[in-house]
Amino acid sequence: LTPRTEKMAVDQDWSSVYPTAAVFKPASVPLPIRMGYPVKRGVPPPKEGNLELMKIPNFLHLTPPAIKKHCAALRDFCTEWPSALDSDEKCERHFPIEVETVDYVSAGTSIRNPKARVVTLRVKLSNLNLDEHARKKLVKLVGERYCADTDVLTITTDRCPLRRQNYDYGIHLLTVLYHESWKTEKWESEKSEEDMEEYVWENSRSQRNALDTLLRIKASENLSPGTEEELLASEVVKNYRNSVIALKNEGETERNMSQYKECVKKLLNIQA
Amino acid sequence: MLRSLKGLVCHPPKLDHASALHTAARGCLSAAGSQGLQAPAERARAVFCTSESDPARHSQQHEGRHYSIPLEEVKVVFPHGLPPRFQQQIKTFNEACLMVRKPALELFTYLQNSNLAHPAVRYLIYGERGTGKTMTLCHVVHYCMRQGWLVLHIPDAHLWVKNCRELLQSSYKKERFDQPLQAAFWLKNFKTSNGHFLQEIKTQRKYVWGKRESTEEGRPLGEVVEQGLARARVACDAVGVVLREVRQQCRPGSFRLLVAVDGVNALWGRTTLRKEDKSPVSPEELTLVYNLRKMMMNNWNGGAIVATLSQTGSLFKPSSAYLPQELLGKEGFDALDPFVPIPVPNYSPMEFESCYSYYLDRKWLQHEKAHTEDGKEELRFLSGSNPRQLERLVAPL
Numbered sequence: 001l002t003p004r005t006e007k008m009a010v011d012q013d014w015s016s017v018y019p020t021a022a023v024f025k026p027a028s029v030p031l032p033i034r035m036g037y038p039v040k041r042g043v044p045p046p047k048e049g050n051l052e053l054m055k056i057p058n059f060l061h062l063t064p065p066a067i068k069k070h071c072a073a074l075r076d077f078c079t080e081w082p083s084a085l086d087s088d089e090k091c092e093r094h095f096p097i098e099v100e101t102v103d104y105v106s107a108g109t110s111i112r113n114p115k116a117r118v119v120t121l122r123v124k125l126s127n128l129n130l131d132e133h134a135r136k137k138l139v140k141l142v143g144e145r146y147c148a149d150t151d152v153l154t155i156t157t158d159r160c161p162l163r164r165q166n167y168d169y170g171i172h173l174l175t176v177l178y179h180e181s182w183k184t185e186k187w188e189s190e191k192s193e194e195d196m197e198e199y200v201w202e203n204s205r206s207q208r209n210a211l212d213t214l215l216r217i218k219a220s221e222n223l224s225p226g227t228e229e230e231l232l233a234s235e236v237v238k239n240y241r242n243s244v245i246a247l248k249n250e251g252e253t254e255r256n257m258s259q260y261k262e263c264v265k266k267l268l269n270i271q272a
Numbered sequence: 273m274l275r276s277l278k279g280l281v282c283h284p285p286k287l288d289h290a291s292a293l294h295t296a297a298r299g300c301l302s303a304a305g306s307q308g309l310q311a312p313a314e315r316a317r318a319v320f321c322t323s324e325s326d327p328a329r330h331s332q333q334h335e336g337r338h339y340s341i342p343l344e345e346v347k348v349v350f351p352h353g354l355p356p357r358f359q360q361q362i363k364t365f366n367e368a369c370l371m372v373r374k375p376a377l378e379l380f381t382y383l384q385n386s387n388l389a390h391p392a393v394r395y396l397i398y399g400e401r402g403t404g405k406t407m408t409l410c411h412v413v414h415y416c417m418r419q420g421w422l423v424l425h426i427p428d429a430h431l432w433v434k435n436c437r438e439l440l441q442s443s444y445k446k447e448r449f450d451q452p453l454q455a456a457f458w459l460k461n462f463k464t465s466n467g468h469f470l471q472e473i474k475t476q477r478k479y480v481w482g483k484r485e486s487t488e489e490g491r492p493l494g495e496v497v498e499q500g501l502a503r504a505r506v507a508c509d510a511v512g513v514v515l516r517e518v519r520q521q522c523r524p525g526s527f528r529l530l531v532a533v534d535g536v537n538a539l540w541g542r543t544t545l546r547k548e549d550k551s552p553v554s555p556e557e558l559t560l561v562y563n564l565r566k567m568m569m570n571n572w573n574g575g576a577i578v579a580t581l582s583q584t585g586s587l588f589k590p591s592s593a594y595l596p597q598e599l600l601g602k603e604g605f606d607a608l609d610p611f612v613p614i615p616v617p618n619y620s621p622m623e624f625e626s627c628y629s630y631y632l633d634r635k636w637l638q639h640e641k642a643h644t645e646d647g648k649e650e651l652r653f654l655s656g657s658n659p660r661q662l663e664r665l666v667a668p669l
Contacts, residue, residue, distance in 0.1 A: 158533070204606075206610070207611060214389045216571070220389040221389065244609070257615065260613065261614075268390070268610065270382055270386065270612065
């Protein structure tokens with residue numbers, strides 16, 4: 001019995017061969033695919049009766065022409081995109097919060113799907129009105145949900161049974177986070193060096209070491225020590241401070257280390 | 273073992289020839305004029321070898337060349353400092369040859385121009401595994417010994433934080449722990465290398481060791497060292513006393529002090545030692561480590577501190593870590609800040625040529641293909657110009 005592949009025309013309508021997600025049928029797919037682990041000195045097994053090809057999910061029902069047909073069919077149910085929102089920045093400016101919900105359709109007795117109650121809210125923190133302290137506190141409060149590279153806060157809620165309730169809960173969370181991050185509690189003044197997100201040079205061990213060393217150098221040369229502010233404001237100390245901050249925050253690269261070396265040499269008056 | 277025996281057997285005729293020429297060269301000519309008047313073999317040797325055996329006179333022109341240290345000096349200067357593989361190499365070749373490299377030369381300029389009235393400057397040698405940090409440190413130690421500095425050389429601080437059989441509770445401070453074996457070993461080597469200083473330096477305070485022993489004020493430091501060697505229980509405290517005295521008496525007028533520590537990241541890391549109730553011991557609780565940390569501070573003047581970071585012996589650190597912050601940790605970096613970092617890279621092409629010709633000259637490379645250009649390129653590729661890898665590759669050849 002000749003397989004159907006040999007009777008297929010080249011310009012046939014593929015979406016009628018695979019209208020829905022279906023198992024891989026070797027007699028219906030006219031491609032010479034091989035898949036599997038080859039035996040010694042052999043080739044991967046052919047597609048006939050190939051369990052590997054049948055096990056995996058295939059997207060033969062989602063070719064671009066098929067997608068075009070889906071979109072054409074869905075167009076009757078959609079409204080027009082507002083013409084004023086033609087760029088991404090405008091969308092972000094007017095609608096900073098993006099709400100994502102998923103609807104599921106399946107052939108079955110019930111139209112309900114428990115996965116449909118999940119709601120995802122995405123906000124860029126630059127669109128929120130936060131000062132330095134509020135921003136750091138918010139980032140600490142949300143933890144994993146904030147992505148520092150893209151500056152996006154993502155809140156996913158699914159603890160309520162209905163989608164509307166989850167959406168309300170998500171908005172409530174956002175509001176509470178915003179207001180709480182603006183408040184300053186009494187115990188926040190006990191923030192120590194380990195809690196800091198990035199390295200702060202003022203009042204650090206490095207600053208104290210540098211000042212001690214400079215004072216001792218001045219004392220050994222019998223010069224007047226000068227006040228701490230003068231020492232801190234001098235050019236050498238400022239460069240040293242920048243190099244230490246770069247080292248700690250950005251990690252150690254060749255450039256950072258050589259910069260640090262130059263600054264330390266200038267600070268301690270070492271001639272080469 | 274067989275390898276080294278073979279090397280020794282075919283050595284004597286070449287060695288006499290080489291050492292005779294070498295002493296002649298050192299005796300009458302300086303390195304600059306050596307090329308003109310010697311036989312072609314020596315001219316070839318002079319490319320990678322220099323007869324300048326005083327590190328103080330090493331300079332840019334000697335870069336990439338090997339210089340040899342007389343064996344008697346090796347016994348005095350480095351009783352415990354050299355890496356074990358290099359010690360084996362010394363035994364095989366019957367001479368100790370060190371390559372002059374840029375990081376060491378840089379350190380020499382810094383040390384020469386250092387102002388002794390200022391607080392001690394800390395220099396940190398760092399680099400990837402096997403690039404020659406310990407050898408650079410040994411070069412610096414040799415230089416300082418020649419210049420007459422007092423050298424406090426701790427060969428490997430990692431040995432003090434791991435594999436200790438005996439951990440005694442310190443008699444001086446209740447919560448600290450002593451390590452008598454390591455302390456006694458170090459005191460013995462310190463005596464060998466700095467014997468002459470021990471008579472000159474006098475104690476400034478009375479130290480009481482036990483119910484019946486004490487050291488009066490004004491006695492030479494040698495007595496403290498003897499006390500530490502004789503009674504193992506007080507060895508760690510003797511080390512502490514030595515460090516303290518040396519630090520306080522080091523002024524611009526008197527001797528100069530070099531503190532050379534290998535594997536300084538051990539002082540701020542973790543230890544593998546445990547107390548009797550199986551709780552881990554942190555480094556501050558060890559007397560030796562505590563005293564050494566005080567030396568690493570820059571609150572004294574009249575000398576310099578040169579330290580090496582080492583991943584090889586370090587505990588609980590990944591093998592790819594070589595940067596100062598990774599190995600020292602936050603505490604260590606803050607304690608050593610501000611320091612001058614000195615990176616030690618792999619061999620440059622010139623240094624690789626020099627090392628390769630040295631091995632060839634010493635007849636260490638016996639394989640026929642190793643003498644060809646292709647062989648050299650292969651060695652260069654396989655070792656990645658890494659000194660340790662090259663040495664390991666070349667050993668069975």
